[in-house]
Amino acid sequence: MKKFLEILLLVFPILFLSCAEKDNSDGGIFAFDQTQEAANRVQEANFKLQEIKRLFNTNEDRLEELKTAMNNKDEKKVKEISEELVYQINKGTKLGDEAIEKIEEAQGLNTNDDFKNYLGLKTQSLRKYIEAFEERRNLARLLNERYDPKNVAQRDFVMEEFKKREEKFKEIMEEGRKRSEDANALAIESLSNTKK
Numbered sequence: 001m002k003k004f005l006e007i008l009l010l011v012f013p014i015l016f017l018s019c020a021e022k023d024n025s026d027g028g029i030f031a032f033d034q035t036q037e038a039a040n041r042v043q044e045a046n047f048k049l050q051e052i053k054r055l056f057n058t059n060e061d062r063l064e065e066l067k068t069a070m071n072n073k074d075e076k077k078v079k080e081i082s083e084e085l086v087y088q089i090n091k092g093t094k095l096g097d098e099a100i101e102k103i104e105e106a107q108g109l110n111t112n113d114d115f116k117n118y119l120g121l122k123t124q125s126l127r128k129y130i131e132a133f134e135e136r137r138n139l140a141r142l143l144n145e146r147y148d149p150k151n152v153a154q155r156d157f158v159m160e161e162f163k164k165r166e167e168k169f170k171e172i173m174e175e176g177r178k179r180s181e182d183a184n185a186l187a188i189e190s191l192s193n194t195k196k
Helices: 001-019 036-071 076-106 113-146 150-194
Strands: none
Touching: 036 076, 036 113, 076 113, 113 150
């Protein structure tokens, strides 16, 4: 799962550099008046995505700690970690919404259709990632509010929900990754077409 964010973060700087170096007169994905301005918006989104990546890595480490606490039936630790996860995910979601806003601003500028399509796919991808993290946030809230290792039925219910929501999280993340890959393929294809 870390790969998807790394790929997402790598493509934005490549596009920005390509845009800055490309002469707008010979067509392709970076041709038109406002492409530089659009690339600037994408770069602003990239700064937010870098912070999301940092939060994501921290979140993944904390998730392992959460699993250990649940296996140890440490109610206090489960509630403490889940509360922290809710806070981190809320922060990441806000950054994701801000990144989407920047990309949508770029999409609204006067650029060619390939670049607009690329940005549209990236927006869809980010929305999927936000949807996935909403699953994880709801799970963390459930753990914080309802985890009780002394109540066997309640504990089993929460453990089952944990499994289900983590599976759903992975499924949605995969959908987002596929959209991101489609966007990257479009960018590569468009760039190679401009060199012909």
